[in-house]
Amino acid sequence: MVRQYKYEPHLFRRYKEERDYFSFLSGILAQDPDPISQLSREITDITVERYDQIMQYAEEGKPFIAGYFCAAPEIYEAMDLPWYMIMATPFLAASAPYLLGDIDGAEAMGLGTDWCTACRLSLYYIEAELTPKPWALIGLIHPCDAGNLLHQSVARNQKWRDVPIFATDPPYFEDQRSIDYFAGELRRMVAFLEEHTGHKLDLDRLREVCIESNKQYELWAEYAQLRRAVPCPHGWGIGGPQCFAAVQVFQTGKPRGTQWLRNLLANTEQRVKEGVGTIPNEKIRYFWFDLLPFGWVFEFLPWLEEEWGAVMVMEMFGFTPYTPIDIRNEDTIFKGLAKRNLYDSPMVRQARGPADYFAADIVRVVKDYNIDCVIWPGHMGHKDGSASTGIMREICNELGVPYIHIGLDLFDKRYTTPDECKDKVSKFFSAMGLG
Amino acid sequence: METKLKSQVLQQFQEATRSLVNPELQKWKDQGGRVLGCYCSYIPEEVITAAGCVPFRMRGTGSTSTELADACVSLINCSFIRHSLDLGLRGEYSFLDGCAWVNSCDHVRRIYDHWKRKIDTPFVHLLSLPKKVTEPQVEWYREEISLFKDRLGFHLGVFISDERLWKAIRLHNETRQLQRQLYELRKRKDPPITGAETLAVMVAGTAMPRQEYNELLRELLDDLSRAEGHTDYRARIMLIGGILDDPRYIDVIEDQGGLVVTDSLCFGSRTMWRDVDENASDPVTALARYYIADRPSCPRMFGDHLRRSAFVKDMIRDFNVDGVIAERLVMCDNWTGEQFMLGEDLKETGFPYIRLDREYLLTGVGQLRTRVQAFLEMMGR
């Protein structure tokens, strides 16, 4: 049975504040004629549009869902279901002024301090009714324990107990049997969504979405190749995270997203041709092997460029080799979606399975991108990554490239302060003779 | 609290928790027997028994530092894996002929990666354990168990026939039935065995040849049926959590007067509350169904929280429990989530509940004592 929820505007106050925050950013970027600012503005614009769409659907009583980038957003698009990520809230608005207060609010709920801050915040927003309640929820039970337990906690939370939930079960290794099984999980997800939203999946529409998203991934891959240039044409401010936002979240299988990637590519090609780097004097090319430190990104990453001439050439979300989906028939489409969402999707691809998978990424990125050092930020939520720090160090030793494990919280700058991080990294660069 | 018995069998079990290799296991090894380590209670131990080996649940017993492990993992990893990896790196697990994992949690699954690279054990295997408990997952795990069976059999040069598997299933079911009888005695107003002693009995069962263990356990049950019960307690406690293998932790609780009468622990009731179905069509399917769908699940299993919560509530009723203590190893996300959810469930019923953090080695005894005392007082005991 399809449910309906009655919405009171105060029920997603934080969500609206986030929308306003992005709208504000768009306004600032609009005034800057620099082409990179314009590329960024397009991303903030599509972000605002999704927020608006979700709020409008909520108010008008039309079905929308909460889902995930690694749980086949191509399907949500083909089913005409607007969606948002409950865990995106802490990521997207991480530099907003209320973040630290919200973290304290989560702690007061009894969620402890060693559980991933993104999870604590997501649960807090639900408990405090700050985020829109969807018709149905696609839970995430990989790549980490924290995400799995977050979604179980959401399912039992008093406020969302009536929201039907489904999660796709992730196999651990990469092989054909796992792809077949995960394709079955995606089919079960479709059945669940059809039941709880009343929207049906049309195979021809799904094929169209996959054709368009295949184009997007091809452009993204070309862009990733261009970042191999010395000097690197773009820094931390534009690149993988924006491609991810366009292709996997806000513009999956939509021509506007494809056009944005073409524009990005054109800008990059020109810069490479002219030998223009993101900063005038690139001295250190680093691989940031995690998400960006959203909670204090503006305090740390520009400093690395200015103080050390250190450029983020690649990060976890940018290095995601994709396989095009074979659109011949339903079977090939679902298996293609399974492979893409399980083995290619960022973070899930590196962290879900054995350490060999992320080890292989380090080797390829270091070799292909002329990397001078690997930084493992070691977000406090990424327990599996920090449990592999010895393996990362050994791989880097074999490659002859310096490695540092910082140990921080991507959201809460009180955990390891930006100054402490700067100090650690400075000592590391000096000791390694970099910069 | 201590139980006085005629036979030495309880001491024998207690002894087995204080070291990795107990005399029974040593005897087995001396006779050429093989031992396979298991990093989680989701590993189908029956397959290992059917292959002619003793399944041994991995512990960090005897570890005093994590110096070697700390070069591999970090301080945001749980102290159990740091201690057990450290022992492995020091060669303390050289008595193992193989070791098996499932992707239990973000910490344990990485031990597999380090072990493969650094520790020379003839056979290592990781089964891909689903995170849900419905039919497609039973089928997936059936295939995983089948692959494990074939690989282990090939490695050992043993054909693990259905007949051997059924025999192992019956033997393990027998263990479970005997252990349930032990728990049954604890329902009494005057339980004849303490919680700490029970944990020792359960841990010993994961480190001994099965046949011998069952015989010793039968002897213990016989002895307990005539023993005097414990009445000198202030409250009846249920203990909930993950990998607790040190009875001394429970000793601290019981010394304050909180008699632990039942549990939901990785070395406790969750491993034996149900039997593998001996009437199923084939043994591998029976095992898959048992491990995925039938036995009480642990927090990593999505979509099963209500059943886990009901399991706890049933226990509270059946064992006449006055209060629940949920313990967790610091940095464990699975149990953070479960403690929170269970707390919310029990809050709705107003039942006394406390959450405690701990490290794998027994430290902070004074603080534990204080917290338990305060909890008992809060209950008016």
Ligand code: SF4
């Ligand atoms: S630990 Fe990482 S993957 Fe898991 S919820 Fe937190 S940020 Fe996401």
Ligand code: SF4
């Ligand atoms: S205590 Fe938690 S983190 Fe440690 S091994 Fe067990 S489940 Fe994993």
